[in-house]
Amino acid sequence: MPELPEVETVRRGLEPAMSGARFVDAEVRRPDLRFPFPDRLAERLKGRTVTGLGRRAKYLMADLDDGEVLVMHLGMSGAFRVERDEDAEMPGVFHHERSKAAAHDHVVFRMSGGATVTYNDPRRFGFMLLVPRAELDEHSFFRDLGVEPVGNRLDAAYIDEAFRGRFMPLKAALLDQKIIAGLGNIYVCEALHRAGLSPRREAGTVSSKRGGPGVRAERLAASIRAVIAEAIEAGGSSLRDYTQADGSLGYFQHRFRVYDREGANCPTPGCTGTIRRIVQSGRSTFYCPRCQR
Secondary structure, eight states: OHHHHHHHHHHHHHHHHHTOOOOEEEOOOOOOOSOOOOOHHHHHTOOEEEEEEEETTTEEEEETTEEEEEEEEETTTEEEEEEETTTTEEEBBBBSSOOOOOGEEEEEEETTSSSSEEEEEEEEOOOEEEEEEGGGGTTTTTTOBOOSOOOOOOOSSHHHHHHHOSSHHHHHHHTTTTBBOOOOOHHHHHHHHHTTTTSBGGGGBBBEEEOOOOOHHHHHHHHHHHHHHHHHHTTOBBBBBBOOTTTTTTTTGGGOOSSOOTBBBBSSSOOOOEEEEEETTTTEEEEEETTTT
């Protein structure tokens, strides 16, 4: 499943092809993906102009000039392919080999700037919706989303308030999309290691007993923002780098400190620990039991 940095990487790759461009034509080649496509999707998109291309959590959002928003989710195997004349760019083709078979090309957008944007999804867990912009914040997919893990809203005070009194494991709290939107397994593992906090720690213990945010909340907020920012800059961990036509990879996977490094020496200076893997809520957690407390 792509995480926030990968989705942001895809957004940045699609933006030159879609933002400010008009849908000259749209083709929907099957009735559904995870959900049925919106009624008359191709007809409703044709002639519309994309006024902006944004992201909320792991959702891509194309604002249209008629007040609607085309909401797009990659699911597990979704990928966009951008082709312009004889050149091709691949924003969002996953590191693991994905199908390029035309049978999995389910949606095709032909844009006024000359780009053809194709959505390919072998497993068909992605989806597309049309939602009026005025109703977006109250839509079931968006109304309960927490703060973004980028920018200044995610700070020590927010974490202190959100986690205070919670007994669930810290990792589980960080993966709760109602608290922080868009965080996934990889980046939670990495942020917890940087913050020196155990994924098994009770979430409420990051709050200060004397009231107000404490040092643990400060370290955690700073680590989350730093990991996400670095991953976006590196083009994500599991995506090809959309800026290069040769399909070279995103680079953040080369910076992993703990994720998928079971048995390796902990990279924290002075730490003699070994990275362990445990399972929490059915998902792999990687951490150093010596320096993460």
